[in-house]
Each structure stands twice: as C-alpha cells, then as structure tokens.
Amino acid sequence: MRQLHHFPLSPFCRRVRLILGEKRLTFDSHPERPWEPRDELFPLDPAKQLPVLIEAGGGAKLSDAQAICEYLEELHPDPPLLPKRAGDRAEVRRLCAWFDRFFFGEIGSVVVREKYLKRFRQVPSPEPDLAALRRALDATRRHLAFIEKLVDARDCLAGPLSLADFTAAAHVSCVDYFGDVPWDAFPKARDWYARLKSRPSFRPILADSVPGLTPPPHYANLDF
Amino acid sequence: MRQLHHFPLSPFCRRVRLILGEKRLTFDSHPERPWEPRDELFPLDPAKQLPVLIEAGGGAKLSDAQAICEYLEELHPDPPLLPKRAGDRAEVRRLCAWFDRFFFGEIGSVVVREKYLKRFRQVPSPEPDLAALRRALDATRRHLAFIEKLVDARDCLAGPLSLADFTAAAHVSCVDYFGDVPWDAFPKARDWYARLKSRPSFRPILADSVPGLTPPPHYANLDF
Known part of the structure; x- marks a missing residue:
C-alpha cells in the first residue's frame, strides 16, 4: 500500500489527498507534525516539506504537491485532471x-x-x-x-x-x-x-x- | 514569431529564455519593467507576473515560468528536458x-x-x-x-x-x-x-x- 505522510492543515497535503481520492487510489494515511520533522522522510529536502508520498514496496519517495499530482496524473490518467491541449x-x-x-x-x-x-x-x-x-x-x-x-x-x-x-x-x-x-x-x-x-x-x-x-x-x- | 515579455533580472524569465534557447525556438524579446506593468499583458493575472509568452499569430498567451516550460516541453520535446520515467x-x-x-x-x-x-x-x-x-x-x-x-x-x-x-x-x-x-x-x-x-x-x-x-x-x- 502507498503511504502518505501529511499535515492535516497543509493545503499542499490536502491537494494530494484530494487527487488520490479523485483517482480512487488507496493509501495509508500518516499525519505528521511539521514542526517535529522525521529526518528519514527527507533525505534530499533541506526544507523538510510535507507531503511525502511513498509508493508501495519501497518504490518512489516523492515530495512537492504539484510534482506528486503530475506524477499521479501521468500514471493514473483516469479520470483526467489536466486537459488535453x-x-x-x-x-x-x-x-x-x-x-x-x-x-x-x-x-x-x-x-x-x-x-x-x-x-x-x-x-x-x-x-x-x-x-x-x-x-x-x-x-x-x-x-x-x-x-x-x-x-x-x-x-x-x-x-x-x-x-x-x-x-x-x-x-x-x-x-x-x-x-x-x-x-x-x-x-x-x-x-x-x-x-x-x-x-x-x-x-x-x-x-x-x-x-x-x-x-x-x-x-x-x-x-x- | 512568438513574443516573450520578460524582466532581465527575473530568474523566472531567465528560465524561459534558457528553455527557448535549448529547444532552438526563436522569439521576439520584449524587456518589461515589472513595476510599470502593462495591463493588457495580464487579463487574468491580478499579480501581473512576468514572463508572458505569446504564441505567433495571436495564439496562446501563457504565464508562469514552470507552466510555460512544461508547455514548451510538450510541444517541442526535442531535446528532452524532462526524463522519461x-x-x-x-x-x-x-x-x-x-x-x-x-x-x-x-x-x-x-x-x-x-x-x-x-x-x-x-x-x-x-x-x-x-x-x-x-x-x-x-x-x-x-x-x-x-x-x-x-x-x-x-x-x-x-x-x-x-x-x-x-x-x-x-x-x-x-x-x-x-x-x-x-x-x-x-x-x-x-x-x-x-x-x-x-x-x-x-x-x-x-x-x-x-x-x-x-x-x-x-x-x-x-x-x-
């Protein structure tokens, strides 16, 4: 199962939760405290930003809301959330x-x-x-x-x-x-x-x- | 010819100039003063941000550096500036x-x-x-x-x-x-x-x- 590490009051995290929901992709929800970041989630992000999406089976570890949404759109284009042109x-x-x-x-x-x-x-x-x-x-x-x-x-x-x-x-x-x-x-x-x-x-x-x-x-x- | 309205000291504008150059796409360069924005460039952008790219022949009017770069990558994928996976x-x-x-x-x-x-x-x-x-x-x-x-x-x-x-x-x-x-x-x-x-x-x-x-x-x- 994919894992989503997020902060409930972050609009960036909420966007990813919404897009996962629209695309009917299930995930384990891990609420985090952004003021107590767990270093292992952010190996190459000095700003330690949420959300972090980790694909099932030790797959890709993704961060940045827009990058994650583009990724989900590319791999799960139905329903489309970007137009064709x-x-x-x-x-x-x-x-x-x-x-x-x-x-x-x-x-x-x-x-x-x-x-x-x-x-x-x-x-x-x-x-x-x-x-x-x-x-x-x-x-x-x-x-x-x-x-x-x-x-x-x-x-x-x-x-x-x-x-x-x-x-x-x-x-x-x-x-x-x-x-x-x-x-x-x-x-x-x-x-x-x-x-x-x-x-x-x-x-x-x-x-x-x-x-x-x-x-x-x-x-x-x-x-x- | 496509038109690029830009501010020379803006890194967002410079990024688009670089990507146009990498993809060997010619453009007319229009340096602008961001503190004296020309309203006609920004019909639906209250923040009046540069760069603005206008396609030839009254085509698409685009703003936001990343959105413009993604657009250029989609229409002119060679050389590729985004990986395949x-x-x-x-x-x-x-x-x-x-x-x-x-x-x-x-x-x-x-x-x-x-x-x-x-x-x-x-x-x-x-x-x-x-x-x-x-x-x-x-x-x-x-x-x-x-x-x-x-x-x-x-x-x-x-x-x-x-x-x-x-x-x-x-x-x-x-x-x-x-x-x-x-x-x-x-x-x-x-x-x-x-x-x-x-x-x-x-x-x-x-x-x-x-x-x-x-x-x-x-x-x-x-x-x-």
Whole structure:
C-alpha cells in the first residue's frame, strides 16, 4: 500500500489527498507534525516539506504537491485532471502555481501560523499578530473576487473541472477550517466551492479534526 | 514569431529564455519593467507576473515560468528536458519548485529588491537593508552546499541534465549578476554552473546588461 505522510492543515497535503481520492487510489494515511520533522522522510529536502508520498514496496519517495499530482496524473490518467491541449494544461498549471504562491503566501500561511502554530508551538510568540490577520482577511476578499471572475468566464477555474480547482479548493478549505472565509459576500465562489465540497474525494478533508481546534459548524456542511 | 515579455533580472524569465534557447525556438524579446506593468499583458493575472509568452499569430498567451516550460516541453520535446520515467520527472519538478520557493524567497528576491529595485524605484526606501542582505548571503551558502550534495550524488541536479538545472542556474545567475555568490568555497557547484554557463542557450543571459548596474567581470566569464 502507498503511504502518505501529511499535515492535516497543509493545503499542499490536502491537494494530494484530494487527487488520490479523485483517482480512487488507496493509501495509508500518516499525519505528521511539521514542526517535529522525521529526518528519514527527507533525505534530499533541506526544507523538510510535507507531503511525502511513498509508493508501495519501497518504490518512489516523492515530495512537492504539484510534482506528486503530475506524477499521479501521468500514471493514473483516469479520470483526467489536466486537459488535453497543451495551452489548456498550461493554464491549469498557471493557476495551481498562482494559488500556491499568492493564496498560500498572503492568506493560508498567515492564518495557520497565527491561529494554530503559535498556539501549539508557542514560537516565536504565542500572541497572534492581529494586523497580519486583518491583512490576510483583506487578501481573502481579493482572492474570492478572483475566483468569481474565473468561474464567471468559465465553468470551473480553468474551464472544465481540473487540478486547478482541487488546488484552489484545498487552499480555501484550510482557511475555512478557521471560519475565515466571508462566503456571504461571494455567492458564486460559494457555489463553486459547494460543488467541490460535495465530491466524495472531499469527505476525508471535511472530517479532519485538529486536536484543540474545532472547525465552525458550516465547515463540513455541504449546504453552507 | 512568438513574443516573450520578460524582466532581465527575473530568474523566472531567465528560465524561459534558457528553455527557448535549448529547444532552438526563436522569439521576439520584449524587456518589461515589472513595476510599470502593462495591463493588457495580464487579463487574468491580478499579480501581473512576468514572463508572458505569446504564441505567433495571436495564439496562446501563457504565464508562469514552470507552466510555460512544461508547455514548451510538450510541444517541442526535442531535446528532452524532462526524463522519461514518471518518478524521475517528479524529482525534476520537485527541484524546480524547491529553487523557485526557497532560493528565490530567501536569496534572489532579497538581492534584487535591496540592490536594484530600491535604487531604481526608490520605494519603500532607497536604503538597502543590510541585515536582510546578510541573511541572504548566509542562505546562499546553504543553497550552494545543497547543490554540491546533489551533484555529488548525481551527474546534474536530478540525474541527467534537465529543467531542474536550468531552473536552478537561472536563479543562481541573477544573484551572480550582483557578485553575491561565494564561488571559491563551493568548487563543485562552480563546476556545475560552469557547465551550464558554457551552453549556447546561456549566452543571451550572460550578455544581459541592466542600465546603471554593471555585473562583476567574472559574471560572463566561462572560466570564472
């Protein structure tokens, strides 16, 4: 059985869990604490990043969410999560990178650090930085407006349902776990996210429960 | 003719220039000022990132360096810059993402901001932050040690020459333009970079000249 080492509040790990689910690939789930990395998982990664996917029987040991998703798409192309035309594939990849860099940089990394890591690791300071959280909330509004612009012009973010949607939804879901998504102001983004949430691959994500931190009632509600 | 809009000191733009060169694909070069973005280049990119590649005849308009490189690899597979096996391709992609995130985040973005953008844009302050530059120099040593560890275990960064090498070399070259790479302490990394530098695709990079900012003599020297 393949093994997935992951952190439940990491959008990068959630993306891989979603893609494994979409492709109906079973795996043993190993939740990890990223602040206590186990060196043997990261022989050639000085940054010791999760997720790490280890193929069955001592096979390939893979890291980096996008690299893992491309790998899964190449070996298990059904159902396809990248379109056929090279230009369309480039647009999906552009959007994955966009959410990884900007949504995570401006929102996800801030919320998880300020509301979770500081509380449980108590470094560098246990007090959340309220100004940073306000900036992240402002950024959330900008990003939801961007999602609305994309789904207005297309069916899903890059056209048909693709890796771009699961990437973005994984990022959104981590922030939603903290109740920090202003859904009421963005009904089209909510409709898009509701479609993603209702897929079987999303069930394990909605069942995530981080010790000491209960998500808001709407988090796992498909009709939020 | 395809059009490439790029910023000469951006490692993301340099990577695409290198890959176009490796694949012997001609293009019209349009240097841009990222601090004065032309909106028409970025209809669906709120971050207005370079490079932007526009195919001939009003074809695809592509952005994000990795997405563009994957696109070029799919349409122009010769010479190949991704290996054949899915697991090996995943390792190349992991390393591309690694340098994009960590080398650029810890070093390249800092050096260009402190030594170039502050001087020419004069915002937010024209004084370079010396402590930030010292941290970037420390990080450079760690990253060169990582490159040495990889080329010690393999021929190039991910095995045979691949997109990972051009990605890393593009990042290194931007920092080298400022003379901020401590080559003497890292002879194996220097050998690896010398191999990259001597390729014809690197010539336009070594000929880059940013107004007001002369690179050190070793920058364009193949025998540095």
